Amino acid sequence: MEELVKQKSNGRVYDLKIKQCPNSLFIYPVTEEEVIGLTKSLKGKPTAGDDDIPENLVKQHVQLNKGPLTHIYNLSLNSGVFPDTWNTAKVKPLYKKGDKYDMNYRPISIIPVFAKLLERLMYNRIISFLYKNKILSEAQNGFRKGRSIDTAVQSFIGRIQKALDKQVNTIGIFIDLTKAYNILNHELLLEKLFYYGIRGSTNLWFRSYLTHRKQFIEIC
Numbered sequence: 001m002e003e004l005v006k007q008k009s010n011g012r013v014y015d016l017k018i019k020q021c022p023n024s025l026f027i028y029p030v031t032e033e034e035v036i037g038l039t040k041s042l043k044g045k046p047t048a049g050d051d052d053i054p055e056n057l058v059k060q061h062v063q064l065n066k067g068p069l070t071h072i073y074n075l076s077l078n079s080g081v082f083p084d085t086w087n088t089a090k091v092k093p094l095y096k097k098g099d100k101y102d103m104n105y106r107p108i109s110i111i112p113v114f115a116k117l118l119e120r121l122m123y124n125r126i127i128s129f130l131y132k133n134k135i136l137s138e139a140q141n142g143f144r145k146g147r148s149i150d151t152a153v154q155s156f157i158g159r160i161q162k163a164l165d166k167q168v169n170t171i172g173i174f175i176d177l178t179k180a181y182n183i184l185n186h187e188l189l190l191e192k193l194f195y196y197g198i199r200g201s202t203n204l205w206f207r208s209y210l211t212h213r214k215q216f217i218e219i220c
């Protein structure tokens with residue numbers, strides 16, 4: 001069922017047509033086996049966040065940390081609070097090409113490995129809920145398993161071919177949003193999550209996750 005929701009942002013009122021989900025997400029507990037599995041799936045890079053704990057070290061010694069990490073992760077998910085100490089990203093300028101003095105660098109954000117694992121734990125629960133309740137649109141190809149820009153292009157070409165077969169004029173509109181994530185309205189996002197079934201402490205968790213985020217630049 002779709003519902004028309006009015007959302008105010010930056011002094012303007014927007015009408016959002018949102019597919020409301022009657023069910024609410026239930027966050028099942030994190031287990032030590034889950035923590036071990038996710039940690040072992042890490043690439044084991046030597047990079048580290050602002051806590052200076054490298055990913056490969058955590059991966060090698062996960063058996064020693066599985067208990068405390070499982071406890072911390074369950075506390076975070078159940079209380080709806082993302083640890084402030086994991087909300088800081090270390091940004092490293094990565095040289096791309098051309099003259100290095102032309103400032104042709106791409107910023108790479110590195111977060112603590114423990115935060116990365118917590119993000120994945122929440123992702124696994126969210127994505128399972130979205131698929132189970134058929135919330136994701138079939139037109140969405142980005143950030144979905146088994147789909148990519150290739151499947152989006154195939155779908156686009158298929159629609160054009162069908163239109164041509166029916167001798168229907170076709171117009172394509174392409175929009176490139178510059179720095180889309182930088183202009184994302186958090187209140188709109190949290191409101192949409194609520195209507196999708198992400199409510200209660202889980203919605204508070206995302207608010208905590210999006211609030212008071214910090215970053216610093218490391219040049220070496």
